[in-house]
Amino acid sequence: MAEKNHKIRIKDIAVLAGVSEGTVDRVLHNRGDVSDRSREAVTKVLEEMNYSPNLLARSLASKKNYNFVCLFPSFEPGEYWECVDKGFKQAALEFLHHNVHIEKKYFNQFDSQSFVCVSESVLKTEPDAVFIAPIFRNETISFINDLNNLTIPYSFIDSMIENTDFNTYYGQNSFQSGFIAAKLLLNSMPDGSQIVVIRTKRKGSVSNQTLTRRNGFYSYIQENHLDNKLNIISAEFNNNDESGNLEILKQIFKQNHSIRAVITFNSRVYSLAMHLEALQQTNVRLIGYDLLEENVKYLKQGIVNYIIGQRPDKQAYFTVRDMCRKLIFRQEINRINYMPMDVLMKENIEDYVQFNENI
Amino acid sequence: MAEKNHKIRIKDIAVLAGVSEGTVDRVLHNRGDVSDRSREAVTKVLEEMNYSPNLLARSLASKKNYNFVCLFPSFEPGEYWECVDKGFKQAALEFLHHNVHIEKKYFNQFDSQSFVCVSESVLKTEPDAVFIAPIFRNETISFINDLNNLTIPYSFIDSMIENTDFNTYYGQNSFQSGFIAAKLLLNSMPDGSQIVVIRTKRKGSVSNQTLTRRNGFYSYIQENHLDNKLNIISAEFNNNDESGNLEILKQIFKQNHSIRAVITFNSRVYSLAMHLEALQQTNVRLIGYDLLEENVKYLKQGIVNYIIGQRPDKQAYFTVRDMCRKLIFRQEINRINYMPMDVLMKENIEDYVQFNENI
DNA sequence: TCAAATATCGTGTGCGGACACGGAGTTTAA
DNA sequence: TTAAACTCCGTGTCCGCACACGATATTTGA
DSSP, X not given: OOOSSSOOOHXXXXXXXXXOHHHHHHHHTTOSOOOHHHHXXXXXXXXXXXXXXXXXXXXXXXXXXXXXXXXXXXXXXXXXXHHHHHHHHHHXXXXXXXXXXXXXXXXXXXXXXXXXXXXXXXXXXXXXXXXXXXXXXXXXXXXXXXXXXXXXXXXEEESOOTTSOOSOEEEOOHHHHHHHHHHHHHTTOOTTOEEEEEEEEOSSOOOHHHHHHHHHHXXXXXXXXXXXXXXXXXXXXXXXXXXXXXXXXXXXXXXXXXXXEEEESSSOHHHHHHHHHHTTOTTSEEEEESOOHHHHHHHHHTSSOEEEEOOHHXXXXXXXXXXXXXXXXXXXXXXXXXXXXXXXXXXXXXXXXXXXXXX | OOOSSSOOOHHHHHHHHTSOHHHHHHHHTTOSOOOHHHHHHHHHHHHHHTOOOOHHHHHHHOOOOEXXXXXXXXXXXXXXXXXXXXXXXXXXXXXXGGTEEEEEEEEOTTOXXXXXXXXXXXXXXXXXXXXXXXXXXXXXXXXXXXXXXXXXXXXXXXXXXXXXXXXXXXXXXXXXXXHHHHHHHHTTOOTTOEEEEEEEEOSSOOOHHHHHHHHHHHHHHHHTTOTTTSEEEEEEEETTOHHHHHHHHHHHHHHOSXXXXXXXXXXXXXXXXXXHHHTTOTTSEEEEESOOHHHHHHHHHTSXXXXXXXXXXXXHHHHHHHHHHHHXXXXXXXXXXXXXXXXXXXXXXXXXXXXXXXX
């Protein structure tokens, strides 16, 4: 291996191999019309010199344009998918000069038909790559079949569908994130404590992610034999009926007097926090997911004790970056990427948020 | 504001402003020889079109070379500074084609004279920027005075010296990281518990960081009025005398029988873990700093309960990146950057480490 | 009034790589 | 035997920008 520094150019390789720049280029892109003798000479020099192309010059010279499409749920300000959107936006900016153009397409996460509609319109634009949040399993499978037929590469974000030919997946290990939530919530909990687990009915089906988190949660309880030491109370919220939900909570607290912890597996722990505040039950331990502004607010106030984060903006950013690495830079990439599970508390939220904003 | 996409070139600006490319260039780099009328016309179009230069083309065209020097402690494999080194290496690779060359200079962190020596040799090479781990306060101040005289910009990493004209600082908020360690360690600790705090004598002075962490730790205790509920036992280790340290620990455990937690403020909690394992005292809560391989090993085994991480590789990487942003890309940067305090446990260490390796 | 100095500006070249084009040499077919 | 087809490969142009060079007004001084 040669020195790492000091840039070696195609021109240098050409001289050393005794051919012209064009021939080196042909070897590099193996696009034929090269004699075996020339090819071998060039290949040898390439290896000896440890050549790596100047990606800046490459993108500058390349006339090929890349159109990427992102397919994920629409959102209101402050909701989870806004963070994902932000990550895509950042990537768009960074890779613009590499001739990458990013288009975002939103669908209604409670209406599978809207996904079908949007995905069909995406096909017509013949993109160079697609990034999908596979909320709707069957519809997504049908969509990626079409993509496969057109040999359009795709990546999953947030969750994934096994046994498909995706480029990358970035998302949380949901099971483990439920497991760890249990540990944080139930750590040193006195015997006989009552724990409230909130599920939320969605207009559509229950999301796969919250289901898996819940499994991880109960798995921790079993592994640590907490089943009969703790008393788990399950309750069900309705998605958009906050006053009804408040009433449900109120009843639970009226009927039970050893409640020490509450948990929910979706990203809307702020609504729980709000209700607990209204009921003056801020002494129970409360844990939730994702760093929505409202969640952070209650974390700082101490009403929410822990939030588990998953860097959704990075998920989006890296998804784009990796597709560039594959298609443009021809680099190796990792297919399955579980995000770190960030444990946030009142004491470390400040630096975390600040850092994320400046990166 | 105009459309974001679709690249606007200097040539486009020139046409729209009715001048030549050269004039636009002169305005962009405000290097004079432009009439007020032309300047105004160009400036107006620049704003209207929301022009942003193609950084790829700029670096490609620029003949200026940037030599950056990193000045930080030498290390053995597995030690803390190896992570920093890794971050610098990554940055070197990424910015190589932007004409940036990075040289690393190591000094002995226990010998201020070695810092003076190395820093003097750095001055002679007339670098374009310097990154410093200011372990030795006075010597560093003297060094940055010289840098100021030569108008060489510099950044701090790991810790910083106030009231100096550094470009950026990346590092942990040490006080807060001690505070949060206390919270994790002392959470739900029964009254009367004994807590062992280990300090380590260094051949040189005590490091400023571990001192500040300890202050944060005690500050948590005071704020939560744990002073008389808990019994803090202070012990002192010697830096390189492991068998002596084991003996010290042994005596402590012989004389005290309610020890429930142990903490150290440097990055070598693995040595504590090792001793506790030898003494069969693995049921005490144990907490430490930084994700050295050995620390991670004991965390996975459950002997260490928490590690607080600070992403040292990112610190180095961002330090370089920000200097590039300032000198080459002329972008705005943030001066003081506290790293997130990552809370790692057995349950989330795996994904965290994996993710960091693939980024 | 005319040369010299100055202010202003356009043009050309190069950075490293992609790719189109076409030239030179060789093989095939008629 | 000669044109056509094919193989192999060098050259030229362009990508967007930086910067040197020198050209063209315009002003100044004597």
